[in-house]
Amino acid sequence: MTAVLVAIVSLLVLGIAATLALDRRARGPLLLGTSFLYGSGVIFLILLGWSTVGLRWSLVGITIAALVIWSSIWFLTNKLPRPATADPRPVRPHWLDIATLLTLIGYALYATIAPLWEWDFWAIWGLKARVFLEHGGIDWRFLESQWNTFAHPDYPLLLPLNYDFVALLQGGWSDRWLGALNVAFGVALLCIVRGLASRESSTVPAALVTLTAASLAVSRYIGLAEGPLIAYGAAAVLFLRHGLLFDDDASWRHGAVLLGFAANVKNEGIAMMVAVAAALLVIKPRAILRLWPALALVAPWLILRTTHALPTDIATGSVSSRILYRLPFTAEILTFLARRLYEPWFWAAVLAGFLIAPAVQRRRESFVVLTTLVQLIFYVGSYYATPHDARWHVATSWSRLTDQIALPITYVVVLMLAKTVAGIESPDAEARPEQR
Amino acid sequence: MPIADRQTPTARRALALIALLAIVALRLEPQLLRFPFIDRDPIGRGLGVYPDRGVEQFPRFLQAVRERTNDGDSIVVVVPMMRWDDGYSYAYYRASYFLAGREVLPLVTSDDRAHEDNFRNARYIAAWRWNVPPGNRKIVWRGEGGMLLRRE
Numbered sequence: 265m266t267a268v269l270v271a272i273v274s275l276l277v278l279g280i281a282a283t284l285a286l287d288r289r290a291r292g293p294l295l296l297g298t299s300f301l302y303g304s305g306v307i308f309l310i311l312l313g314w315s316t317v318g319l320r321w322s323l324v325g326i327t328i329a330a331l332v333i334w335s336s337i338w339f340l341t342n343k344l345p346r347p348a349t350a351d352p353r354p355v356r357p358h359w360l361d362i363a364t365l366l367t368l369i370g371y372a373l374y375a376t377i378a379p380l381w382e383w384d385f386w387a388i389w390g391l392k393a394r395v396f397l398e399h400g401g402i403d404w405r406f407l408e409s410q411w412n413t414f415a416h417p418d419y420p421l422l423l424p425l426n427y428d429f430v431a432l433l434q435g436g437w438s439d440r441w442l443g444a445l446n447v448a449f450g451v452a453l454l455c456i457v458r459g460l461a462s463r464e465s466s467t468v469p470a471a472l473v474t475l476t477a478a479s480l481a482v483s484r485y486i487g488l489a490e491g492p493l494i495a496y497g498a499a500a501v502l503f504l505r506h507g508l509l510f511d512d513d514a515s516w517r518h519g520a521v522l523l524g525f526a527a528n529v530k531n532e533g534i535a536m537m538v539a540v541a542a543a544l545l546v547i548k549p550r551a552i553l554r555l556w557p558a559l560a561l562v563a564p565w566l567i568l569r570t571t572h573a574l575p576t577d578i579a580t581g582s583v584s585s586r587i588l589y590r591l592p593f594t595a596e597i598l599t600f601l602a603r604r605l606y607e608p609w610f611w612a613a614v615l616a617g618f619l620i621a622p623a624v625q626r627r628r629e630s631f632v633v634l635t636t637l638v639q640l641i642f643y644v645g646s647y648y649a650t651p652h653d654a655r656w657h658v659a660t661s662w663s664r665l666t667d668q669i670a671l672p673i674t675y676v677v678v679l680m681l682a683k684t685v686a687g688i689e690s691p692d693a694e695a696r697p698e699q700r
Numbered sequence: 701m702p703i704a705d706r707q708t709p710t711a712r713r714a715l716a717l718i719a720l721l722a723i724v725a726l727r728l729e730p731q732l733l734r735f736p737f738i739d740r741d742p743i744g745r746g747l748g749v750y751p752d753r754g755v756e757q758f759p760r761f762l763q764a765v766r767e768r769t770n771d772g773d774s775i776v777v778v779v780p781m782m783r784w785d786d787g788y789s790y791a792y793y794r795a796s797y798f799l800a801g802r803e804v805l806p807l808v809t810s811d812d813r814a815h816e817d818n819f820r821n822a823r824y825i826a827a828w829r830w831n832v833p834p835g836n837r838k839i840v841w842r843g844e845g846g847m848l849l850r851r852e
Contacts, residue, residue, distance in 0.1 A: 363733070370735035377740055378747040386751060387793040391800065398771060398801030411806055414793060437800075472724060479729040610726040617719035620712060678723060684716035 265376075267434030268441040272300070272448045274330075274433075275426075279303030281334045285341035286521065287514035289348035292355050294459025298518060300452040301496060304426055305525040305561075306333060311425040312564065315401035322400075323432045349514035355462045358471035367478040368451060375443035375486045385439070385487035388415050393427035394437050404572050417574040420565050422528040423489045443486045449495040450482035456499045457481065457675065460506055469682035476678050480671040489530045490664055496526035497536050498671040500558075504540060505631050505676070508548065516554050524561025531576070532668060534562060535642040536635075543634035580651050587648045597647060600655065606663035610670075614677050621680035629676040636673045643669075751794070758791070758828060761844035762798035765826045768841050768848055771801040776818050778827040784810050795826070825849040 279302030283290050290298060310329045314321055380390060392415060395406050407417035426445060431437050457477045461470035481498070483491035504519030506512055523540060526533035537558055544552045590597065605611060618626065618633075626633075643665045650657045752759050758779075769775060777795040781787025788808045796804045805818040819825070825832055828846035837849040 363728070366736065367729060367732045370729070370732035373735050373740060374732065377744040378750075381747045381750040383751065383793075386797040391793075391797050394797060394800035409803075411804075411809075412796070414789070414810070415796075472720075476724050476727045479727050479732065482732075607726070610723070613719055613722040613726055617716070617723055620715045620719050622712070674723065674727070678720065681716045681720040681723070685713055685720060687713060 265441045265444070267438075268430055268444040271426075271430040271433050272444065275303030275307060275429075275448075276300045277303070278306055278330055278334055281337040281341075282306060282521075285337050286347065286517040287349050288346040290514075292459060293455035294355075297452040297455030297459065297499070298522075300448055301456075301499060301522060301525065304449075304492070305422065305496075305521075305528070306330070307429045308422040308425045308525075308528060309561075309564075311428060312402070312421065312568075315396075316564075316568065318401075320400035321397075321428065321432060323435075326429070326432060347514055347517065349463075349512050353463050355458055355470070356467045358467050360468070360471040360475050364454070364471070364475045364478045367475075368447070368454070368482070371450065371482045372444070372447045375446045375482075376441055377443075378440075380439045380442055380487035382485055382487050384485070388419065389423050389489055390427065390439055390442070390487060391415055392421065393424035393431065396424060397428050397431045397437055407574055408572055413575060413577065416577065418569055418576040419489070419530060420528045420533070420562075422525065423492055426492075439487070446483060446486050446491040449491045453481040453495040453499055453671070454478060456502065457671075460502050461675070461679065463506070464510070465679060465682065469679060469686075472682065473675055473678045476674060477671055480667070480674060483667065485664060488664075490667060493526060493529045493533055494668055494671060496522050496529055497533060497668065498675075500526055500536075501540065501632060501635055501672040502675060504544075505629075505672070507554075508551070508631050509628065516551075517557070520555045520557040521561065523555065524558035527558065527562035528565055532639075532643075532665070534566075536639055537562065539635050539638035539642065542638045543631050546634055547631050577651060578646055578649050583649045586651065587645075590648045590654065597644075597654065597658075600658060601644065601647075601662060604658055604662050606666055611666075614670075614674055617677040617681050618673075621677070621684055625680045625683065629680065632672045632676045636669050639669050757845045758794065759798060761828050761846045762795055762826070764841065764844055765824075765848050766799055766802075769799070769802055769824055772803065773824055774803040774805055774822040775799060775824040775826055776805045776807055776822040778807060778819075778825060778830045778832055780829050782808055784808055784812050791828075823851055825851075 276296065276299050279299035280295070282302035282305075283295055283298040287298075307326075307330065310326055310333065311321060314326065314329065319325065380386070392406075395403050399406070402421065406412055407415075427442055430442060430445070454474055454477060458470060458474045461473045465473075481494060483494055485491070500519050500522035502519075503515045503522060507515035507519055523533075523537055527537050537555070540558075541552050541555060544555070602608075643662075647654050647658055749756055765775070775795070777791055779788065779791040781791065788806070789810070792804070792806045792808075805815070805822050807815055807819055809815065824840075825837065826846065826848055828844075830846075832847070832849060834849055836852055838852050840848045840850050842848075
């Protein structure tokens with residue numbers, strides 16, 4: 265357990281330099297949350313780069329590389345003009361935070377109760393990490409082998425390489441406490457949720473939206489990439505929303521970088537990049553250029569994946585013929601999706617809340633709504649294109665996919681409703697005057 | 701508050717309050733809130749054996765095979781469940797995890813096609829609850845319900 269905790273603290277410290285380089289005034293939970301996510305992303309890039317140049321991973325080598333990168337970011341960005349958010353409002357605690365804290369404690373105990381047990385952990389995410397650890401780097405022969413397509417060789421490697429960082433720290437493979445990383449990703453996202461909510465609302469709505477987001481930020485699928493994907497993806501969308509609404513440069517930078525890391529977690533993260541770009545294309549086309557860091561971050565993996573010809577299961581065979589075959593069954597597919605929707609009452613309440621909010625507020629949130637809708641279209645579209653039995657594919661993935669997109673839309677609906685309850689119709693006003 | 705702001709109609713506010721409370725209530729996870737206060741040992745024990753429920757001996761067998769083979773060795777896994785969806789996929793995936801670093805080869809793939817060439821070419825055969833005639837292979841080890849054979 266010590267090694268995992270040391271790894272989490274190391275990632276946090278490693279990421280502080282990156283956070284402050286993007287936003288010099290980041291403080292409190294927002295600094296904590298972004299630092300962990302950046303630390304995790306940076307260690308992924310170090311291990312990926314190390315492996316790509318053909319060096320064998322070693323703890324000493326990786327530590328030196330991390331220190332060099334940390335120092336470089338720190339000293340180089342210190343000399344540049346100081347980028348900072350326009351609104352570094354402090355976060356104040358509230359008694360509702362006790363329930364949030366209790367949820368997180370319960371989750372932490374659950375996530376670390378046993379060696380990781382999920383099938384997809386030991387057949388995909390953990391398997392790759394363990395194989396790479398034995399190999400001392402990314403084992404391209406394993407990924408290219410025809411016998412290992414079950415491990416989804418085309419999936420990006422941020423999570424397996426984070427597991428490898430833990431394994432390097434503990435001097436060997438153990439899956440006993442890796443669930444703690446899941447907890448860290450969830451906590452990091454909640455810190456960001458609380459920090460951002462505090463910038464645009466008073467303490468009660470900020471605490472309420474954090475409590476509501478708590479069970480969405482922590483993935484039920486321990487050891488799988490859902491946890492980090494939700495963390496990076498939701499944080500990216502919320503920062504970009506903040507950047508759009510409040511014209512905040514620091515939020516744009518955070519959003520673009522986090523989006524790039526989301527694309528390095530799962531293929532759905534790459535789809536999310538496209539969804540965000542599509543939403544911006546409708547709302548503010550020129551702003552798409554501000555997403556360049558996301559593209560720069562995902563490019564190395566896309567190039568490596570292409571050069572090693574790693575197969576994507578959904579693209580095997582004739583995708584168009586499968587889509588054409590299933591199109592006449594659209595009613596059946598959508599009915600099946602509706603029947604298999606996880607937590608339908610929650611989604612109904614979110615939809616109702618969205619419709620109840622004043623139109624001016626709904627229009628204001630069009631970025632998050634459009635991003636969520638486009639991502640949803642991608643997910644539903646994948647069931648038309650899948651080479652597997654569509655019912656099986658829905659049954660084994662639909663609840664995970666809806667979990668991935670739930671947090672940002674819930675965040676905006678809760679804040680809209682809080683403002684409406686407080687009798688505020690202007691979208692730019694705070695949800696409630698600060699209680700002192 | 702800006703002057704342009706105005707009070708939202710009461711009905712909308714009431715509906716908003718109901719929707720807000722509903723969303724918050726539906727997102728509270730009683731299981732997680734209760735988790736710190738319950739006896740977690742049975743849950744931990746259950747999840748600890750969850751991947752191998754019913755075949756708890758199999759991971760011990762794989763661990764023993766791991767201890768007797770080296771990185772880069774090719775190994776095929778023979779089990780009684782020789783159809784993909786009847787259990788071979790589990791055995792193959794599980795072996796790939798426990799025997800990371802070795803080259804684990806399947807005898808059956810997801811289309812239920814047999815790959816006898818893998819049986820012939822692999823350096824080791826890890827047979828669990830299945831009697832493989834040694835032929836020109838040497839039995840390296842027996843135990844945990846199976847045996848490990850090496851091609852001579």
